[in-house]
Amino acid sequence: MxxxxxxxxxxxxxxxxxxxxxxxxxxxxxxxxxxxxxxxxxxxxxxxxxxxxxxxxxxxxxxxxxxxxxxxxxxxxxxxxxxxxxxxxxxxxxxxxxxxxxxxxxxxxxxxxxxxxxxxxxxxxxxxxxxxxxxxxxxxxxxxxxxxxxxxxxxxxxxxxxxxxxxxxxxxxxxxxxxxxxxxxxxxxxxxxxxxxxxxxxxxxxxxxxxxxxxxxxxxxxxxxxxxxxxxxxxxxxxxxxxxxxxxxxxxxxxxxxxxxxxxxxxxxxxxxxxxxxxxxxxxxxxxxxxSDQNFLSTRYLGFVRNSLILASTAAVLTVLAAIGLGFFQRMQPGRSSATATYIGRLGYAVPGGVIAVGLMVPFAAFDNALDAWMRATFDISTGLLVTGSIWLLVFAYMVRFLAAALGAYEGGQSLVHANMDAASRSLGKGPFATLRRIHLPILTPSLLTALLIVFVDVMKELPATLIMRPFNFDTLAVQAYRLASDERLEGAAVPSLVIVAVGLLPVILICRQVGRR
CATH class of the missing domain: 1.10.3720.10 (MetI-like)
Structure with missing residues (x-):
């Protein structure tokens, strides 16, 4: 921002x-x-x-x-x-x-x-x-x-x-x-x-x-x-x-x-x-x-699938880890600082993907250019763009955008962990990290899997930030579908779209199971 x-x-x-x-x-x-x-x-x-x-x-x-x-x-x-x-x-x-x-x-x-x-x-x-x-x-x-x-x-x-x-x-x-x-x-x-x-x-x-x-x-x-x-x-x-x-x-x-x-x-x-x-x-x-004339099993299409899976899985894991860190910090040390950290973490969901992309590309592009200029002047070495246009900056954009969803799923499961469990763990000589590893995470496994699935699918569907920030020649299924549809090749756009929908059905089926249980 x-x-x-x-x-x-x-x-x-x-x-x-x-x-x-x-x-x-x-x-x-x-x-x-x-x-x-x-x-x-x-x-x-x-x-x-x-x-x-x-x-x-x-x-x-x-x-x-x-x-x-x-x-x-x-x-x-x-x-x-x-x-x-x-x-x-x-x-x-x-x-x-x-x-x-x-x-x-x-x-x-x-x-x-x-x-x-x-x-x-x-x-x-x-x-x-x-x-x-x-x-x-x-x-x-x-x-x-x-x-x-x-x-x-x-x-x-x-x-x-x-x-x-x-x-x-x-x-x-x-x-x-x-x-x-x-x-x-x-x-x-x-x-x-x-x-x-x-x-x-x-x-x-x-x-x-x-x-x-x-x-x-x-x-x-x-x-x-x-x-x-x-x-x-x-x-x-x-x-x-x-x-x-x-x-x-x-x-x-x-x-x-x-x-x-x-x-x-x-x-x-x-x-x-x-x-x-x-x-x-x-x-x-x-x-x-x-x-369609699109061959889903071709090397090119398998590359789109690979790129989408790499981005979605990496972003899902890192986002859920960040949610665990924020949620556990707020539980162990409730107060203004932890509440403020969690509140800031939730703000990303209110920020559109295009805004996040601009907010990350502008400062990191300036950093890369300044570093490259200094290295050229000092050592006559060009560093190029180290951060801008990298996978990691795009993954960080996904983390900012979808951290609120992971936090919601994590905190929903954390309500099942009674405060007495933390007190019992401390009385037995266990520190915060041991409490998290041996008590919280086993109980929170279903909620964490839900959070992983939600972020994974959201990243698979995300388009504006991916269009602006993706590395050169690193297209995803969403980008390929958008490109083909923009060229009025709807038959071709249907193939990656169907894959995105098939992946998106996974968390929906999970939600349907919860709805069916009343």
Missing amino acids: LAVGLAAITGGFDTITHLASTVLGRYAFNTGLLIVLVSIGTFAVGVGAAWLVTMTRFPGVRFFEIALVLPLAFPAYVLAYAYTSILDHPGIVQTTLRTVMGWGPRDYWFPEIRSLGGAALMLVLVLYPYVYLLARASFLQQSGSTFIAARALGARPSVAFLTVSLPLARPAIAAGVLLAVMETIADFGTVAYFGVQTFATGIYTSWFSIGDRAGAAQLALCLLMFALLLAMLERMQRGRAKYHDPSRGQKHQPPLHLTGGRAGLAWILCGAPVLLGAVFPIVALVNLGLD
């Missing part, structure tokens, strides 16, 4: 002045409108689905409890590729319409998928599970007493839901929507492919097309302020409100049994997100992949 701010202030202002008079307003408007649309969409789909599967009973409800999580495995840009092949002018939908109706290319109107609305739809379909999972957990934990009391006072189920259940679930829902919004402003692949100009695409354009790093840093600072402002507004809006249910856990609400038309409507409402967010994209990608 400091590097982005310094680079933005000390650099020239020619590019940002030009952008302010041309496209900066469009960047801000598109980013803001995208946030509004995704917030509304994820709230409506996530909360509605969570309420239906938690508080009602209809045929297939157990299936939908798990299936509604599946779109979480898809990056939004992969859905963009799939739906472009389906809904674009040469796609199967419009081709069938022209054939059946006998229309010409200009005889009808069809919604444009490559638009801001199309990008918002793609993001809603892959991000609503954040809201769904948190809202569902909150509804399950609520006592039925307040809902039953509202019904006894004459409120219809919909009114009781809006006035009782929804306000009690507000913190969980707000957290889910905020996660979706953070992912929205960080998204690059979807908006770039659909031609929607946002701050994320502006950073990439300034860095590569214009070649102005100061301009990229200034746009990154705008995006960073956008992200932090959203988090502050949510906290301010919450204010000092308290959310406490004194009857929590005393009585579960009896579910409403839906039959007939209501059951059919519930099927449609729960099935639509699964079909649109998982089933249709998989079918489209498989169909495209079968017609």
